[in-house]
Amino acid sequence: MTARSTRRTTAAHTRIAAVGAIAVAGSLLLTGCGDQTKDKDSESAKTSSAPLADQLPKQVRDAGVIKVGSDIAYAPVEFKDDSGKTVGIDPDLADAMGKQLGVKFEFENGTFDSLLTGLRSKRYDIAMSAMTDTKDRQEGVDSETGKKVGEGVDFVDYFTAGVSLYTPKGKTQGIKTWDDLCGKKIVVQRATISEDLAKAQAKKCGSKKLSIEAFDNDQQAQTRLRSGGADVGSSDFPVAAYAVKTSGGGKDFEIVGEQVEAAPYGIAVAKSNTELRDALKAAMDAIIKNGEYDKIIAKWGVDAGAVKAATVNGGK
Known part of the structure; x- marks a missing residue:
């Protein structure tokens, strides 16, 4: 084989390699675009299915869970059914809110008088347990002695009960x-x-x-x-x-x-966690507006306590 024919073969191989490289690069570029598009579509779908997700604190949004302190022995607000599942007004409302926020509300059982302590110690993100919103609880004051017993909490009010x-x-x-x-x-x-x-x-x-x-x-x-x-x-x-x-x-x-x-029932939230408080209020207002709230309240036969909008710290 002559030197010329060798050069021609080498040149041909070079052109083929170049074409192959361009094809691979193009394929990678298209794949990259596809992944980016897919990511954007996925994010768009997530936002669409949970329209209020971006209102949550990033830590909660990333965890995908809101830990709820609750006394799960207070039917029909929250209690265990015959199979041991946590059911009631509050769990149903929490499920509906979770769809708006893109997170799951996980109820953890505790005695009622320990819930605010658990909230202050960050064992729970919120307390949701037929808890009446009062000024004393907002200010962390013992209702009997009038003495300060801890940091107060904010409430997102969602129901009225006597x-x-x-x-x-x-x-x-x-x-x-x-x-x-x-x-x-x-x-x-x-x-x-x-x-x-x-x-x-x-x-x-x-x-x-x-x-x-x-x-x-x-x-x-x-x-x-x-x-x-x-x-x-x-x-x-x-x-x-x-x-x-x-x-x-x-x-x-x-x-x-x-x-x-x-007086109003409220979801208790640490005073320092205003972002979570406001996200919960937005979610409650959303399910009131879309009719899910009224369906849940009617399901449990407590229509007389329904509210038209969520409020913050409405207790006296």
């Missing part, structure tokens, strides 16, 4: 108002508005003593009343109404008198 009295069915003992409780024994859940009202009433009763027995959860209080260990119980109206409807097939309890102290 407090009810209920007795064993057919054994009302003439109880219609809180003033009728003097000389009686009442069961309540610890650290609730019901306990606060009972303590205030006990002071008014003076020597005609009102005895108060407080429990870690409302189910324990109901059990005590059902067994004849007390004269009357007190819970938030939705809870009392649900107990009257379901306990013993509706044969155990009856509500007496009217609701008192109507």
